[in-house]
Amino acid sequence: xxxxxxxxxxxxxxxxxxxxxxxxxxxxxxxxxxxxxxxxxxxxxxxxxxxxxxxxxxxxxxxxxxxxxxxxxxxxxxxxxxxxxxxxxxxxxxxxxxxxxxxxxxxxxxxxxxxxxxxxxxxxxxxxxxxxxxxxxxxxxxxxxxxxxxxxxxxxxxxxxxxxxxxxxxxxxxxxxxx
Numbered sequence: 001x002x003x004x005x006x007x008x009x010x011x012x013x014x015x016x017x018x019x020x021x022x023x024x025x026x027x028x029x030x031x032x033x034x035x036x037x038x039x040x041x042x043x044x045x046x047x048x049x050x051x052x053x054x055x056x057x058x059x060x061x062x063x064x065x066x067x068x069x070x071x072x073x074x075x076x077x078x079x080x081x082x083x084x085x086x087x088x089x090x091x092x093x094x095x096x097x098x099x100x101x102x103x104x105x106x107x108x109x110x111x112x113x114x115x116x117x118x119x120x121x122x123x124x125x126x127x128x129x130x131x132x133x134x135x136x137x138x139x140x141x142x143x144x145x146x147x148x149x150x151x152x153x154x155x156x157x158x159x160x161x162x163x164x165x166x167x168x169x170x171x172x173x174x175x176x177x178x179x
Contacts, residue, residue, distance in 0.1 A: 015154035020081065021050055022069040022102075022110050022119075023061040030102050030111050031089035033058040034081045036155050037133075038070060046140040048120055051133045057090040062136050067108035067123050071116040074149035081153070107141040117152050119144045 016036040024030045037051035048070055052059045062068055073081050080098035087094060095102060102111035105121045112119045122138025 034085040071113040
């Protein structure tokens with residue numbers, strides 16, 4: 001094995017599952033930001049953690065909120081997820097500009113995204129600054145799964161440049177793309 005720069009090696013972790021961090025501002029206007037840095041951080045109680053860059057609008061919303069939702073999009077939501085990643089909720093209402101629909105969550109103020117493969121309602125329990133990102137940790141207080149969709153999408157290398165073409169299902173990755 002040869003030693004390489006960390007940025008070179010991170011490209012080898014792809015594909016990574018993609019999800020949307022869903023929050024709301026103080027007036028209740030929802031926002032969604034695609035990300036791939038998410039993990040379970042505890043089994044009892046079930047907790048999840050998501051890393052968000054400090055300069056993002058979502059970071060500001062999450063810092064002020066008591067909760068967030070992690071929403072795993074279905075394959076038909078690729079274009080909308082790409083739009084959400086290329087535009088800031090500070091400047092546009094991502095839900096008015098896409099076909100994403102919100103529905104009320106059961107236990108938190110942040111909404112769910114309808115037809116997501118799965119949604120995890122999280123009550124924020126901690127935030128940890130880690131360089132240029134903050135790790136937001138939340139206890140999972142409710143979960144939801146789609147009755148129509150089961151196939152998640154993953155990010156492949158360079159999705160910011162490729163747009164929605166950078167999102168693939170596992171079947172598409174196995175059939176059409178060298179990883």
